[in-house]
Amino acid sequence: MLPELGEFALWISLPISIWGVVLAFLGGRWGRGDLVLSAERSVHAVLFLLAVASAGIIAAFLGDRFEYWYVSNYSSRNLETYFKVSGLWAGQRGSLVFWALNVAFFSSIAVWTNRARNRELMLWVSGTLLAVLAFFIVITLFITPPFERLPFTPQDGRGLNPQLQNYWMTIHPPTLYLGFTAFTVPFAFAIGALLSGRLDARWIQITRKWVLTSWFFLTLGIVFGMRWAYEELGWGGYWFWDPVENASLLPWIVATAFLHSVMIQESRGMLKVWNMVLVCLTFIMTIFATFLTRSGLIESVHSFALSLEIAYAFLGFMAVISIICLVLIVWRLPELRSERQFESFLSRESAFLLNNLVLLGAGFAVLWGTMFPLLTEGLTGSKVAVGPPFFNQVNIPIGLILLALMGIGPVIAWRRASARNLKKNFMIPIGVGLLTAGILAALGMRHVYALLTFAIGAFVLWVIVTEFWKGTRARARIEGEGAPTAFFHLIRRNRRRWGGYIVHVGVVVMFMGFAGAxxxxxxxxxxxxxxxxxxxxxxxxxxxxxxxxxxxxxxxxxxxxxxxxxxxxxxxxxxxxxxxxxxxxxxxxxxxxxxxxxxxxxxxxxxxxxxxxxxxxxxxxxxxxxxxxxxxxxxxxWIWYGGLVIAIGTLIGLWPGGPVQSQRPVAGVTKPAARRPGNEPEPQPAGVG
Amino acid sequence: MSGLLAGVGLALLVVAWILHPLVTGRSAPMHRDDDELTDVQHRKRIALLALRDVEYDHHAGKLDEADYLAMKRKISAEALSALDEEERALSPGSPESLDVEAEIRALRATLREGAVCQECGNPNAAGSRFCGACGAALARARASG
Amino acid sequence: MSRDRRFFAGLVGVATVVTWLIWTGISDTMVYYLTPSELMDRMNATPELVEQGVKVSGNVVPGSYERSTAELLHTFLVSDPKHPEVTLTVHFRHPLPDTFSEEAEVVMEGRYMGDGVFEAHEVLTKCGSRYEAAPEEMKGDDAYGYGGTGTT
Missing domain, CATH: 2.60.98 (Tick-borne Encephalitis virus Glycoprotein; domain 1)
Structure with a gap:
């Protein structure tokens, strides 16, 4: 009964989401709170309906309902229960419902947590979220129906692809999907900010947390995928630069760029247009990833069936989103002017900007390499392919530049740094890097890129450890705390900054793991x-x-x-x-x-x-x-250890800061003596520096 | 049959729930909260955060003395102008940024208690008699709260 | 003004480096993607292309698969889907992908060694409509030694 109910729920989720879109925009336009409330309730209602639909699919798997095309193609009677449950995302049809369910889940959280706050934004946010939901529901209903029935009921299903019968595969796709879909919320807030004209720091503040959440899941999903490939594909490697892998990497790259540049907007009021573009671009990239993995348009070893309807649907969706973003940004251009200018070329802001450009460069290279066969075939008629050697050749140098920037950034002062100071601060870390390279070379390591990775990695680690040490020492001295307590409090006081540094440590460890190859x-x-x-x-x-x-x-x-x-x-x-x-x-x-x-x-x-x-x-x-x-x-x-460290760092950055801050809310007032300027280590940059 | 009933029940439930506000006129809040940061507060926040950055960078030896002083003077001026503007339309701080609000309160206290150096604009701790940056004598400070 | 110019120079610098990397990357590593008959035509026309890296796709000829148990060497014939009379003898010295079968469509990377012999260093199978959206790549390869992740 549950599968039938699920199918029914999926059908009614479409009119409800469309209803919600219409009411949200009308309510916003006319200033009618009842319409808006109805629209917000539609978000929760769609979540409920999609949950019922998903439960229906799982019930069909568990009940061996092979009259359903999807079940008969992805399950069999003797499949382990565990994998029957994961049947929800084992194939195209189920996984799109699961995708929509995730979008609805995050939408619902966003709407619920903001039910009494940020109302000017929320009017448009719920409408945008519902519009995205409606798109995915249309796809699942009309292009990839999960509840389609066969004209007969087979005795048994055809079974699940053995390569998917692995526990990593049961957690890798959901994690990745959580990452992809969580990004719908930042996008909706960007659109909400553009439409409402409330372009101050508010939306950026809300968005940052969501982007970090999404980034957390994306990173985990990608690492899980690598782990799965390593264990299950059985060729001793973990990354192949396959279109599907690249597809998951693209939004990750753009989101990483945003996480850095957003700090400049928050603390300096600059780069507003740029950040808006990055949010839209990341969202488009998540759609592009779905398009790439599902349309089968890119000639790849993947055995995706070529599905032109899906290809057109996603292309159309991407085009519409791009146009909307572009028009809205151009419309709001006057309000998006920077509040300040860069004060110096030699500053941490510049390092961030460089990081952004290099990241986007890497993203472009990956995109170009992925699309290259399609482009050449379209333009010249002869098929030319580029494989892993291309991606390695391009991305290793770019990766090394990014690695180096992770060490350079923290040492350069915000706003303005002087060459003399830089020399002073860089001398020892660079020495450590060179020493590392020297020792490794003496031990017989001749691989240039590997040497560079270890040398730069050592440089970055030294810089970060020094930052932690300096901060802890200063705090211990000022507050009279023991070193461990001071260290703990230091991180608590500015989770984003220190969490970010921990993420960087994880990235360094991971890069060293890559170099091991x-x-x-x-x-x-x-x-x-x-x-x-x-x-x-x-x-x-x-x-x-x-x-x-x-x-x-x-x-x-x-x-x-x-x-x-x-x-x-x-x-x-x-x-x-x-x-x-x-x-x-x-x-x-x-x-x-x-x-x-x-x-x-x-x-x-x-x-x-x-x-x-x-x-x-x-x-x-x-x-x-x-x-x-x-x-x-x-x-x-080390790749897996690095992934773990990254996850821990991200969680520190994400951890909501309620009680800790209220413990010392008036530190400056109660301890005025400690607030002597120039002697005060507490104030720390807003950003993960 | 029971499936059909369940489906219809489900649909009615959902529709009733989303139509409820239209019938009863219950409304979602449509305006910004009092406790949201205003533009001025935001500018002030930015300035104060910048001040923290500069302090930290200087402390960590990333910023020259001269650069540090010049920058601090500039940001303090920005912060002061924002504070002035805010005084005119005073509203309580957002609960979102208690931490910053605490800093702000502390700084405002210092600023209001007259510990800002008239010579260089350096905000000094309440009770200071001489500017920590340029050494100029400060106006006598009142007891801080 | 000069500050803006320096930022602009930085932008142009990054763009140039990335473009250069992509350009050299492509010209160093791109391979033609051919069918067996296209490969033979090309090799007959320009013999100097022998031993150059190339990617070939075709169908395994049923009944042609052999392997030596003494060493890891797989031998099979691959024919052109459009010209079944053209076949290529493939030598492959790595584990075959699990999805390899004598009905499979394969994509191989390697070098044409002359005399109709193709020395593959990577063999991937494309499976047909068996798994509508069969989500994962099935591959065997060597040097890069990377597996792939995938989402469904």
């Missing part, structure tokens, strides 16, 4: 049980893997051939390791499960490449020859 080692060998293969890692460890044999096992939805290896490192036995070949029954497809053994700084990664065809079900000792590909990937774990 330059030192991957690999051997391939065909082995009989009892034979072994050795590989030396970049850190000088010698791994010896002895092949013990194959065993067969029956899983819920598959057969497994599990190869057992015993692993020695530097001659000492460190434990067993398995790597598998699976054969799924629905859909009938083989699958490789890699074996990974992680240490703090390197991964041993084993792939069971081929099995003897005669290895059947049951243990047959005669035919156990198998080919293994063994890799040692240095520093890959």
């Amino acid at each position: 330059a030192f991957d080692r690999e051997v391939r060998q065909s082995l009989e049980p009892g034979e072994s293969v050795s590989i030396q890692s970049a850190f000088g460890h010698e791994y010896t893997l002895t092949y013990e044999g194959i065993s067969t096992q029956r899983g819920q939805n598959m057969w497994q051939w599990i190869a057992l290896m015993s692993v020695e490192r530097d001659g000492r036995f460190i434990g067993p390791m398995t790597t598998e070949r699976r054969f799924y029954e629905a859909p009938p497809q083989p699958m490789t499960e890699v074996g990974i053994r992680s240490t703090f700084y390197e991964d041993l990664y084993v792939i069971l490449a081929t099995l003897d065809d005669r290895v059947g079900i049951g243990n047959e000792p005669d035919f156990q020859r198998a080919t293994f590909q063994v890799m040692v990937n240095p520093l890959v774990p």
